[in-house]
Amino acid sequence: MCGEAALPSDAGIAREKEEVQGKDALCEPHIFQEEVGHDSNAAEVYSETFRKEEEEAEDDDDDAVSSAPSSPLCEPRIQQEVIGHDSNGVEICKAIDIETFRAYRQFEAKFEEKLARIMKLPTLDGSISSAPANVKLHHGRQSAMKTARNSVFALSSSIGGRPLTQCSGFFIGWDESDKNHETGIILTPAHLICSKQPSLDSWLCEDEYAPDAAVIVHFPDRSTSKGKLCYYQKHYNIALFSTKVKPSLQLPVFNDNVNCGQKVLMLGRDERSILKINHGRVQFQNPCTFERHHFMYTYGAAPECGIGGPIVDSSEAIVGMSTPDSEGSFVPSSIILKCFHLWRKHGRIPRPHLQLKLSAIQYLDEAHIERISLDCGIDEGLIVKEVSNGSMAEKNGIRVGDVVESLDGNCITSLVELEIMLLDLSQQHLDRGSNNDSKIDVELGIFHTRRSKRRTIKMTLKLTDEGEEVVRGYYTVTAPKAISSWVPPEKVDQG
Numbered sequence: 001m002c003g004e005a006a007l008p009s010d011a012g013i014a015r016e017k018e019e020v021q022g023k024d025a026l027c028e029p030h031i032f033q034e035e036v037g038h039d040s041n042a043a044e045v046y047s048e049t050f051r052k053e054e055e056e057a058e059d060d061d062d063d064a065v066s067s068a069p070s071s072p073l074c075e076p077r078i079q080q081e082v083i084g085h086d087s088n089g090v091e092i093c094k095a096i097d098i099e100t101f102r103a104y105r106q107f108e109a110k111f112e113e114k115l116a117r118i119m120k121l122p123t124l125d126g127s128i129s130s131a132p133a134n135v136k137l138h139h140g141r142q143s144a145m146k147t148a149r150n151s152v153f154a155l156s157s158s159i160g161g162r163p164l165t166q167c168s169g170f171f172i173g174w175d176e177s178d179k180n181h182e183t184g185i186i187l188t189p190a191h192l193i194c195s196k197q198p199s200l201d202s203w204l205c206e207d208e209y210a211p212d213a214a215v216i217v218h219f220p221d222r223s224t225s226k227g228k229l230c231y232y233q234k235h236y237n238i239a240l241f242s243t244k245v246k247p248s249l250q251l252p253v254f255n256d257n258v259n260c261g262q263k264v265l266m267l268g269r270d271e272r273s274i275l276k277i278n279h280g281r282v283q284f285q286n287p288c289t290f291e292r293h294h295f296m297y298t299y300g301a302a303p304e305c306g307i308g309g310p311i312v313d314s315s316e317a318i319v320g321m322s323t324p325d326s327e328g329s330f331v332p333s334s335i336i337l338k339c340f341h342l343w344r345k346h347g348r349i350p351r352p353h354l355q356l357k358l359s360a361i362q363y364l365d366e367a368h369i370e371r372i373s374l375d376c377g378i379d380e381g382l383i384v385k386e387v388s389n390g391s392m393a394e395k396n397g398i399r400v401g402d403v404v405e406s407l408d409g410n411c412i413t414s415l416v417e418l419e420i421m422l423l424d425l426s427q428q429h430l431d432r433g434s435n436n437d438s439k440i441d442v443e444l445g446i447f448h449t450r451r452s453k454r455r456t457i458k459m460t461l462k463l464t465d466e467g468e469e470v471v472r473g474y475y476t477v478t479a480p481k482a483i484s485s486w487v488p489p490e491k492v493d494q495g
Contacts, residue, residue, distance in 0.1 A: 070399050070450060072387065073118065076107035076477050104477045121401040122375040123361075123383045123449050125368065148312045151252055154218035154269035155227060155241070155308070157192050159210055165192050167324070168268035168309035169217075171249055172340060175242050184245035186217060187336065188308040190232040191324045192239060201290040202325065203357065203470040207234070217243045218273045233349045234467040236294060236331065236339060237323060252310070255317035256334035260284045264298060264313055266322055266330075268306025276306050280328065282319075286359035286415070289385060291325050292468075293358060293415035294335050298328040332416055338423040346430045351422045352440050352461040353468045355388035358404060360414045378447055380413045381405040389473035392459045398446060405454070406445030429463060438463050 078100070080093035118124060151171040157164040169188030174181050192215065196208035215227035227241035262282045269275055280300025287295050298311065311320040311330050320330035339349045361369060361380050373379050381403040387394045406412060407421050429440055440463045446455050 072389065072394060072473065073111075073114065073400060074473065074475055075111050076104055077474065078104050078477055100478060107477050118400060121449050122372045123401045123403060124385075125371065147250055148252070148265075148310060148316050148318070149267060149275055150220065151249065152267050152269055152275070152309055153186060153220075154271060154273050155186070155188055155192055155215060156218065156271070157210075157213045157215050159195065159213050164195065164210070164213055166271055167192050167307045168322075169241070170267075170308075170310045170318070170321070171245065171252060172240075172336075173251065173344075176344070181247045182244055183242050184249060185230065186227065186241045186243055187321060187340070188239055188241065189321070189323055190234060190237045190239040191307065193229070193232065202237075202292050203290070203468070205234070205467040205469045207467075209234070215241060217241070218269065218271075219245075220269070220273055220275070222273050231343055231347070231349070233339065233465055235292065235351060235465070236335065236349065237292075237325070238321075238331065238336070238339060240340075240343065253315075253317045254333040254337055255313055255315070255319050256332065256337060258282050258296060258319050258332055262313065262319075264311050264319060266298065266300065266306055266309060266311050268309030268322065276309075278306065283328075284363050286363045287329075288326065289357060291329070294331055294419045295323065295325065295329045296320060296332045296416065297326075298330065300328060334416065335419055335423070338420060338427075342423060342427055342430075345427075348465050349423075350426050350430070350463050350465040351419075351468075352425055352442060352463050354393060354422075354444075354461065355391035355468065355470055356384055356393050356398065356404070357386035357470055358382040358415060358418070359385055361403070362413055376403070376447065376449060376452065378403060378405070380411070381447065382412055382415065382418065386470055388470040391470075392461065396457045396459060397448075397455075398444075398457070399448070399450070401449045403447040403449065404444055405447055406443075408443050409445075426463060 078096060080096060082091050083094050084092045086092055153169055153171070154166065155169045156166045167188060169186045169192075171184050172187040173185045175183035175185055177183075190209065193210050193213045194207050195210040195213070196206075198206045209232065211229055211232065215229065217225045217227045219225070225243045225245075227243045230240040230242050232239035260282055264280055264282055266278045266280065267275065268277075278300055280298035283297050283299055285297050287293060307322050307324045309322050310318045311322060313319050318333055318336075320332045321336060323329045323331055342349050360382055361372060361378070364372075369379065382405075384398060384400055384402045384404065387398055387400060404412060404418075407418065408425075410421060412418050412421070425440060425442070429438075439460050441458065441460050444457045444459065446457055447453075448455060
């Protein structure tokens with residue numbers, strides 16, 4: 001199979017690089033060969049001569065004393081030539097010659113050296129710790145509240161009669177077009193109508209959706225009603241459906257002030273509409289490199305079929321919605337309410353795209369925070385973990401290990417806080433009568449870690465309700481006689 005190329009058996013280098021993937025807008029090299037024709041079987045024929053490549057020469061050690069930004073981190077990778085398909089339609093690739101493989105190993109060694117230097121930056125040094133990372137909190141079970149559980153429903157989707165997904169959802173408000181209060185709005189993850197999810201990395205935006213999928217809402221009394229899709233937002237993974245409900249249904253109460261260690265209950269319903277409950281405590285942590293910025297977390301997984309169900313506190317107030325992204329993840333009520341009100345007023349939920357993967361300093365280990373404070377003189381902000389290839393951020397010199405300290409002059413301490421600021425910018429932009437899909441100007445306060453300098457960067461960002469994409473660039477690896485040259489991402493087959 002193609003993609004990550006099959007290496008010679010004696011190489012033994014099938015390594016996972018998740019740490020690498022979370023540290024920069026990676027540019028991965030591919031083999032580039034010139035197509036010169038086709039054989040009798042219509043298979044592509046390539047020249048024996050590889051395109052020469054220029055070797056990346058800039059050293060991060062020099063960047064520390066230079067006024068110019070460091071070069072983006074680029075990871076070597078081999079792409080093979082497809083020569084046919086087997087009986088199952090799986091691609092068959094030409095074996096990699098040993099000379100190209102040796103060249104790849106040389107580039108890989110240089111990449112590992114540069115990565116090791118970058119990982120010594122105080123903002124990225126994950127070896128600093130004062131306590132185990134797997135400390136868990138436990139507490140006794142509580143019973144669910146009547147108001148909250150009456151608002152929780154099971155939902156199922158199908159395409160052409162073929163079952164697609166089942167999850168939970170909850171009543172969030174009335175359909176304003178129905179003055180009799182017989183039609184309610186149900187909030188649930190857009191995962192309910194996701195027909196294809198080829199990657200766990202949400203930032204690749206590869207998920208496919210079926211907005212025409214049939215959706216059924218299953219009520220606690222086992223009655224059902226058809227759900228009509230009102231809107232779905234890919235970035236936040238939320239969907240709103242309208243359906244007939246009982247007029248006696250009470251509007252939910254939300255609490256957008258969530259505290260670390262707070263006891264919560266996770267509610268949901270299974271395929272038989274039976275209530276499922278789990279308990280846990282809110283924890284403050286950074287998302288993994290594949291997850292969006294708007295999540296918070298609990299110690300304790302959502303109940304079976306509870307994805308999309310509400311998370312409630314001891315006063316019956318909803319503090320968030322469970323998500324399918326990782327165990328215990330949820331969208332906090334502060335984000336839910338911003339999105340719901342934006343949709344109510346403008347029919348859409350656009351947001352500016354920074355094209356950065358970030359993590360909050362305040363959620364790091366105390367020893368790590370101290371190291372950053374001593375070396376950089378900063379105690380809060382968002383550490384840049386990855387920069388999208390070709391993005392405005394990259395063009396303006398933002399690099400892995402830098403710190404985003406402010407947005408439009410407002411200090412930022414957490415990722416949820418950043419998302420609320422972005423949604424506020426969207427609200428203000430639309431209130432002025434601007435188009436949904438347009439541009440928006442922002443100012444980022446950046447601390448450049450390598451140079452220990454602060455800078456305010458003005459950027460024009462895309463405003464859209466599509467998912468935010470953070471992608472890697474690629475560069476090619478050739479035989480030893482060749483050197484590396486930059487290849488535009490749009491001209492590279494990313495496998």
